Amino acid sequence: MNFVKRGFLSIxxxxxxxxxxxxxxxxxxxxxxxxxxxxxxxxxxxxxxKERIGASATLEIDHExxxxxxxxxxxxxxxxxxxxxxxxxxxxxSYVKYYDYTSMFWFASENLSYYQGENEEHDISFGSDYxxxxxxxxxxxxxxxxxxxxxxxxGRVFNQEEIDNGATVGLISTKLAELNNVSVGDTxxxxxxxxxxxxxxxxxxxxxxxxxxxxxxxxxxxxxxKEESEDGFDSFIDFxxxxxxxxxxxxxxxxxxxxRWRNQVYASVDxxxxxxxxxxxxxxxxxxxxxxxxxxxxxxxxxxxKPLLPPFYTVINAMDQYDNIAGPVESMSNLSGYVLTAAVxxxxxxxxxxxxxxxxxxxxxxxxxxxLGEKRARVVGQxxxxxxxxALIAITLSLFTGNLxxxxxxxxxxxxxQDQDQDFYYYSEFQTNLTTSDVIxxxxxxxxxxxxxxFYLVGLATVLVSTVIPLxxxxxxxxxxxxx
Amino acid sequence: MLLQAxxxxxxxxxxxxxxxxxxxxxxxxxxxxxxxxxxxxxxGKTTFLSLLSALDSPKSGSILFDNVDIKxxxxxxxxxxxxxxxxxSYNLIPTLTAVENVLVPMSITENEIPADRLTVAYxxxxxxxxxxxxxxxxVNKLSGGEQQRVxxxxxLATNVELILADEPTGNLDEEMEQEIVDIFKKLAHEHNKCVxxxxxxxxxxxxxxxxxxxxxxxxxxxx
Numbered sequence: 118m119n120f121v122k123r124g125f126l127s128i129x130x131x132x133x134x135x136x137x138x139x140x141x142x143x144x145x146x147x148x149x150x151x152x153x154x155x156x157x158x159x160x161x162x163x164x165x166x167k168e169r170i171g172a173s174a175t176l177e178i179d180h181e182x183x184x185x186x187x188x189x190x191x192x193x194x195x196x197x198x199x200x201x202x203x204x205x206x207x208x209x210x211s212y213v214k215y216y217d218y219t220s221m222f223w224f225a226s227e228n229l230s231y232y233q234g235e236n237e238e239h240d241i242s243f244g245s246d247y248x249x250x251x252x253x254x255x256x257x258x259x260x261x262x263x264x265x266x267x268x269x270x271x272g273r274v275f276n277q278e279e280i281d282n283g284a285t286v287g288l289i290s291t292k293l294a295e296l297n298n299v300s301v302g303d304t305x306x307x308x309x310x311x312x313x314x315x316x317x318x319x320x321x322x323x324x325x326x327x328x329x330x331x332x333x334x335x336x337x338x339x340x341x342x343k344e345e346s347e348d349g350f351d352s353f354i355d356f357x358x359x360x361x362x363x364x365x366x367x368x369x370x371x372x373x374x375x376x377r378w379r380n381q382v383y384a385s386v387d388x389x390x391x392x393x394x395x396x397x398x399x400x401x402x403x404x405x406x407x408x409x410x411x412x413x414x415x416x417x418x419x420x421x422x423k424p425l426l427p428p429f430y431t432v433i434n435a436m437d438q439y440d441n442i443a444g445p446v447e448s449m450s451n452l453s454g455y456v457l458t459a460a461v462x463x464x465x466x467x468x469x470x471x472x473x474x475x476x477x478x479x480x481x482x483x484x485x486x487x488x489l490g491e492k493r494a495r496v497v498g499q500x501x502x503x504x505x506x507x508a509l510i511a512i513t514l515s516l517f518t519g520n521l522x523x524x525x526x527x528x529x530x531x532x533x534x535q536d537q538d539q540d541f542y543y544y545s546e547f548q549t550n551l552t553t554s555d556v557i558x559x560x561x562x563x564x565x566x567x568x569x570x571x572f573y574l575v576g577l578a579t580v581l582v583s584t585v586i587p588l589x590x591x592x593x594x595x596x597x598x599x600x601x
Numbered sequence: 602m603l604l605q606a607x608x609x610x611x612x613x614x615x616x617x618x619x620x621x622x623x624x625x626x627x628x629x630x631x632x633x634x635x636x637x638x639x640x641x642x643x644x645g646k647t648t649f650l651s652l653l654s655a656l657d658s659p660k661s662g663s664i665l666f667d668n669v670d671i672k673x674x675x676x677x678x679x680x681x682x683x684x685x686x687x688x689x690s691y692n693l694i695p696t697l698t699a700v701e702n703v704l705v706p707m708s709i710t711e712n713e714i715p716a717d718r719l720t721v722a723y724x725x726x727x728x729x730x731x732x733x734x735x736x737x738x739x740v741n742k743l744s745g746g747e748q749q750r751v752x753x754x755x756x757l758a759t760n761v762e763l764i765l766a767d768e769p770t771g772n773l774d775e776e777m778e779q780e781i782v783d784i785f786k787k788l789a790h791e792h793n794k795c796v797x798x799x800x801x802x803x804x805x806x807x808x809x810x811x812x813x814x815x816x817x818x819x820x821x822x823x824x
Contacts, residue, residue: 118697118701118704118705118707118708119708120708122708123697123705126696126697126701127696130696130697131696481692482694482695484692485692485693485694486705486709487677487680488654488656488680488686488692489680489681489686489705489706489709489755490677490678490679490680490681490682490706490709490710491677491681491709492677493677595656595657595658596656596657596680597651597656597657598657600656600688600692
């Protein structure tokens with residue numbers, strides 16, 4: 118009749134009290150289990166979504182800072198452009214895996230058709246004079262291809278010599294290539310048109326034009342834009358996709374040469390512009406993109422870069438998008454965090470009280486064991502065995518039921534939040550196509566090993582603490598006091 | 602001499618003053634004798650027994666078992682291996698049967714107990730007057746006298762030399778009282794145990810080999 122046997126006998130022979138204890142632990146276990154399940158699921162969502170977003174950053178005008186300025190302060194602002202020296206200096210920081218800086222330019226083409234998308238009714242080009250978007254790059258391997266936003270399906274990417282010397286070579290999309298029957302090695306002739314729109318002609322007057330032959334060295338397929346969309350954002354997604362399909366990658370040097378020529382021609386016919394151009398000639402606008410070593414570097418990178426930036430510039434991390442799209446899941450994560458904290462506190466208190474009541478009846482019995490010379494540790498051990506055995510069964514059951522509960526509760530909460538917030542679609546230089554729906558789709562309440570371990574640890578530790586504290590209080594007394 | 606109380610004091614501190622329950626108490630107890638500690642309610646007899654049984658510790662003075670201070674021996678260990686205690690309210694474990702109650706101290710003690718503990722427990726109960734059919738009942742299904750017999754069997758289960766009983770017949774009728782006293786006498790005289798019984802009953806005290814009376818904390822030994 119050692120203390121272990123006594124413990125198990127006590128469980129079998131005190132059925133009502135054991136059932137009450139079981140019910141309390143089971144109910145509270147469900148709350149803890151549910152909260153941990155939701156926390157775990159939201160944690161997984163964050164991890165997978167952030168992985169999909171990637172660890173990249175760019176430098177942009179700080180619109181939030183500008184909004185705080187008065188009208189007078191607005192008038193006095195002179196924005197500095199981000200020079201290539203600064204972009205490169207930042208690019209050489211240890212957090213940066215590689216970097217690129219891009220420029221944009223638009224050309225026309227007589228013999229190349231604009232890709233209009235699958236929906237024939239759309240006509241969303243910028244007009245025939247500036248139909249095709251050229252993206253100048255400085256990173257030969259093309260960061261969009263490296264980051265999986267596009268996939269090279271034919272030909273090759275640039276080499277350093279082509280980037281440095283401004284070789285008139287480029288990459289086009291599969292859709293554009295198919296539409297125009299273009300393959301690698303072909304040369305497409307674009308037109309750099311200089312138009313004057315300050316005339317009576319609504320279509321503008323052509324001032325000058327020159328041909329820009331671009332040799333196609335590679336064909337890419339767009340990767341990130343959704344092919345199917347069940348929500349109401351089809352037209353926006355179509356627009357983004359069409360824009361991407363009509364983008365031609367070339368070097369910044371090509372863009373720079375053509376931009377300079379266009380400005381010079383325009384300055385020759387417009388004196389006002391000539392004066393402006395004289396002053397601003399050196400200012401080329403580049404948009405940098407930094408691919409960082411990992412998501413954890415985002416904050417440190419921003420901290421180190423901010424002091425280097427000209428006034429009113431800031432660092433935008435791709436990670437910031439997570440906050441925009443993960444609204445419903447984040448709010449549920451916060452809610453489950455509060456529930457978990459409250460549940461653990463409530464569990465400690467309630468189980469503490471239940472165990473205390475349970476022990477009040479047993480106090481005399483504990484005194485008897487002590488009067489018979491039983492070691493205090495064994496007296497504590499017997500009660501711990503009793504409570505923990507009941508707790509183990511209750512917790513194991515609540516592990517599954519709490520998980521099921523969490524699944525159905527979170528479905529309801531997500532639906533409610535989604536109805537309120539509307540689906541948020543974010544588009545930026547990072548060109549992610551992730552939506553709130555993606556976040557919700559990645560949300561899955563599952564019974565992972567990590568969850569099981571955490572739940573058992575939290576549950577059993579809570580019960581153990583609630584049991585041992587009142588027990589130690591009792592057994593530290595001498596037997597006479599307990600038996601009195 | 603099996604047990605000795607040496608200059609034992611026990612008091613409650615009330616601010617600056619002390620209220621003495623036992624004052625400079627000295628007593629000696631031998632094996633093979635049945636002792637009765639007699640006193641009115643509040644005389645300190647139960648406190649004295651709780652000190653002898655190490656359920657509490659004296660404020661000063663010492664209790665010696667076989668000439669060794671039980672504090673040195675360890676109170677817990679002393680209770681576990683050296684004594685058997687019987688309470689007025691039996692103090693049996695209600696979720697256990699009579700025989701299981703007797704088995705409890707056997708699993709606690711470090712004394713040598715025969716391997717077949719269950720048989721030993723049944724035999725002990727039988728010797729005390731509890732037949733097997735009753736030994737398998739939960740103790741709260743037994744009468745007061747039967748419960749006290751189970752408590753005596755439990756006190757004997759660890760094969761100790763010293764039996765301490767606090768008002769063992771306080772809840773029993775006269776007939777049952779005498780049966781229990783007879784058991785104590787038998788234990789002392791036939792089994793060479795030292796049996797110390799605290800009582801307020803002169804009838805019981807008169808049957809003891811030696812009477813010790815407690816009055817206002819002062820112990821008098823009657824030869």
